[in-house]
Amino acid sequence: MNKTKICLTLTCKTIQEDLKIIEKYRPYIDMVELRADYLEEDECLHIRQFPRLANIPCILTIRRRIDGGLYVGGESARTMLFARAMAFADQNKKNNFAYVDFEDDFHIPSLQDACMAFGTRIIRSMHDMNNPVYDIIEKCNSMRKTGYEIPKIAFQPHTLDDVTHLFEVTKNFTDYDHILCAMGSLGTPSRILAHKIHSFLTYTSAPENLSNTNVIGHLDPITLHNIYHFKDLNDDTKIFGITGWPLAHTLSPELHNKGYKKHGMNCVYIPIRTPKLSEAMNFCDKVGVQGMSVTVPHKETVLPELARIDEEVADIRASNTIVKEAGQWCGYNTDASGFMTALKEFLGVDKLRHRRVAIIGAGGAARAIAYAIKKLGGKACIFNRTLINAKIIADKYGFKYAPLAQDSVYDLEMYSDIIIQTTSVGNGYFGPSNESNDPLYFYNFKGNENVYDIIYSPEITPMMSRAIASGCHVSNGYSMLRHQGYKQFKLFTGEEYGDDTN
Known part of the structure; x- marks a missing residue:
C-alpha cells in the first residue's frame, strides 16, 4: 500500500473561499474533500467545475446530518446533486472528481456506473457519531462490493481502549x-499514526475552519506537517507520548518532536488522552509506545505499574516520566529538576535560604516542587482545599500547611516571598479573574511577590495578570516544561536535547 495521504476537508460556504483555503495549505496536503453540504445552495450549482479550479485530486462529499453533515434535503435531491457534479466527464481526468463518498446505504446504480465509466473511485463510508465500531475488518469486507471501492469507517470511541482495538x-x-x-480527542492517535492502521488517508481541516469539525477531532495540516512530521512516519518510527486527562493544552509534542527532527531521529511524540491510566498502559503495550510523559491526574496512580523507580520518584511519590526498559516500565521524575533549573533562572539565585515559599496545590506537581524547594533550602507552606493532602506533603518535608481559602490570607502573606501555583486552575482560561479560574482570587498582591505559575497555556493566566498589574515579578511554566522535557528527551533517546533556540 502507498503512504497515507493528507486530505484537507473543505467546509466553507462558497467555492471561492474553499479555493483560497486550498492555495494557503497546498504545500501540506495531497488531496481535498469538498464538503458540498456546507456550501450555500446557489454554490452547489457550480461544483462540477471544482476539480478543474482546485487543480488537486478531489473527493466529493455531500454528508447527511445523520452522518455528521449538514445536508437536510431528500435523497432524490441529493442524488441529483451528485449526478450534476459528475456529469459531462472531461477527457482530462484531473478535471473530474477523483473520488466520491457514498454512504454504505446509498446505492444508486446509475451513479455507480458513472463512477466506473469516468474513473472516479467510490469511497463507501460508514459513520457512527455516537459509538465505537468493533468488527472493523468484517464491515470493511462487506462494504466493499467491488475492487474499485474504498471502504471507510469513522466512529466515536467511548474510551481509549476502543482506539487501541482499532490499532490492534x-x-x-x-x-x-x-x-x-x-473521532474526537480520544481518537487523535488514529490520525497521527494513520500509517499503523494502513489508512489510505487522514483527514485534516484548516485552522480557520476547525470549529466546523470540533466533534470529529480533525488536526490542521500545518500541525501534522510541522509538529508531527507526518510524511516521515513509517513502520520503523519509535513512538513516545504524553498521557493525562483532559490534556486539552500541551506543548510537549512540539518540544519533543522538534528535538527528534533536529537530531535526525525517526521518532514521534503524540498525545494519548484518557482518564484511565490502565487504558494508556494498554495502548502503549499494544501499539508499541516506548515512553510517556505522565501528567494530571496520573502522576501518582502510575506508581504501581512501574517495575523500577528512581530516587526522586521514591521520595516524591509521583512520576511524570515512564520508559520501557528491557520490557518493563521504569519511572522517573523530571519535574523536580526541571523546576529547580527554571526557578533558579527566574530568581537569579542558586539557593533559597531565608526565602518563604507558598506552594498552591497538593497534587503530583506540588509534590515535586516541595521536594525541589527543600533541596534548595527554602521554607514553605502548602495551601490546598483538601487540607489532609497538604498535610501529607508538609509533614514529609517539615513544611507548614494551611487551607486554600480566604481565612488563610495572613499565612499567604507570611509565605509570599515566592508564590508557586501548581494546580490546573486557570489552564486554558482567558479573561478577568474569578473564583473558577484563579486559585488566589481572594488574595491581593502587594507587588513584592515573585509569582511562578506552572501553567503555560495561556501564557498569562488570570492570576498572573493580577500579579503583573500589581508589579510582581512573574513567570509562567514554560521554562519548567522545557527543562523537564530536556531530561525526558534524554531518558527516551539517550541523547542530550541541546540548544532549542533554532
Missing part, C-alpha cells in the same frame, strides 16, 4: 485501500 485489529490489514479513523 488492523495491524496487518493491508489487503486493499481503506480509510479508518476514531
